[in-house]
């Protein structure tokens with residue numbers, strides 16, 4: 001069974017929000033990849049690398065310590081395009097559940113006033129690439145967006161192919 005959507009996300013019409021990027025079956029288990037989209041791609045500036053790197057550290061630390069959800073978190077990390085993050089979870093949580101979790105996680109970033117966790121040469125691959133004030137600014141805007149104009153339906157376009165006929169994927 002082909003579990004990958006046959007369409008490609010239309011990145012010219014994509015709004016900040018939370019989307020189901022894909023769902024997979026691994027053994028007997030279902031896992032869901034969420035697109036935690038913070039900015040409108042190609043319409044707004046992407047996040048600065050240092051800001052999204054700091055968000056990666058603080059949000060990953062929050063999620064993996066959350067008493068309710070920590071056992072469901074498989075992966076959290078930034079997208080290469082710097083407009084959002086991928087969150088891979090066990091099972092099939094709803095966008096609404098993840099919305100509430102992300103409001104908590106990003107509010108934690110907004111209120112964070114200590115040293116960013118893991119910013120030493122032994123714990124991070126680029127420990128000088130951090131910017132807590134910009135991370136907090138981006139997190140505050142995203143929390144407001146999640147509370148106000150929440151989007152969870154992808155705009156789709158036909159999936160392109162490369163020169164050899166392979167279908168294009170970005171993750």
Ligand SMILES: [Zn+2]
Pocket residue numbers: 053057123124125126127
């Ligand atoms: Zn790091």
